[in-house]
Amino acid sequence: MLVHHLYSGGKDSSLAAWILTRLGYDVELVTVSFGLLDNWRFAKETAERLGFGHQVVYLPREILEKAMEMAIKDGHPNNAIQFIHERALEALASLPEVERVSDGTRRDDRVPFLDLPRARSLEDRFNVSYIRPLLGLGYRTIRELTERLFVVEIRESEELQKADYEVELRHLLREKGIDPITIFPRGHIQSRVLGWKEEPGME
């Protein structure tokens, strides 16, 4: 039972990947990239430290450009991030070998988040199962599991070398002469997993 799991190297997507293994799934981590930067390497590095298989799926640059336009129009990145995430799930789900897709979205996330009709639509259009291991967990539960499992580095997102959509979106904004600080909220804290704190089996 193989699951293709969207992976940024952060603690949420790492925790979700671990939960999938605990449920008996084989987990292939997938990081999406638009080919602007090679920041997917941070996710690959973390995947290797945690012992997971990892691959990169490239999405068309037009998706990032459309997302950037949305972010500029809104003055806020939420709709752009949501847009990218939906396209990333669709790209993954449309691969012929993929039967199950997964991500690290949480109950308390505003974006990215697929509501029930969208989640079902993804499953029906691509004939896949869509699994969100963190959806039923609140922040306290996620924190207690994460603290037990992972060595985590936490910094402001602008500083942190990581592999989420935001990094290439910020880069493209800068290329167009727009300071990302006008779009992204200040002081947004991001995390990156550096390795296991204890053995994943816990027995």
Place this chain on the structure above:
Amino acid sequence: MLVHHLYSGGKDSSLAAWILTRLGYDVELVTVSFGLLDNWRFAKETAERLGFGHQVVYLPREILEKAMEMAIKDGHPNNAIQFIHERALEALASLPEVERVSDGTRRDDRVPFLDLPRARSLEDRFNVSYIRPLLGLGYRTIRELTERLFVVEIRESEELQKADYEVELRHLLREKGIDPITIFPRGHIQSRVLGWKEEPGME
């Protein structure tokens, strides 16, 4: 890390209990009863077969009577089931030894189901974590896990000896001279777990 998990003996609440153990939690199964019937014994029997600790928490009969009035007024049990489930979670969460409560509610359930504000309210009012291991799983994922793990008996709910809220609600309706068939949809399929199909650790 102890979780008190609302348990009916059905496959959803059994699967959720198994997931909790896989996440490293100690799991105490709890079946609520209004003291009308001893159908909680079916849940206890299944809990013992699966190797979990089990206890019964009695709720005031007024809750069941109010739920019955709701069901009669609506001509449908959904609001009544929702009402009972919220009171059950609150009763559990209010016990002094309880830090984490859990249930087997699913992404695709209409009732019982706590929306995000209600889930957060439960956590805040009682200072507990509320964990729903099945919330991020669709019916296909639940089916593939359940089929791998459990020997399950599936029947029409009227026939099946089980320990969910519905059984005492139907009983109280009959006591008041009301045929439950006028309230509950026909052909509602229920399940009861009889035991493990394979070892819970799967290693």
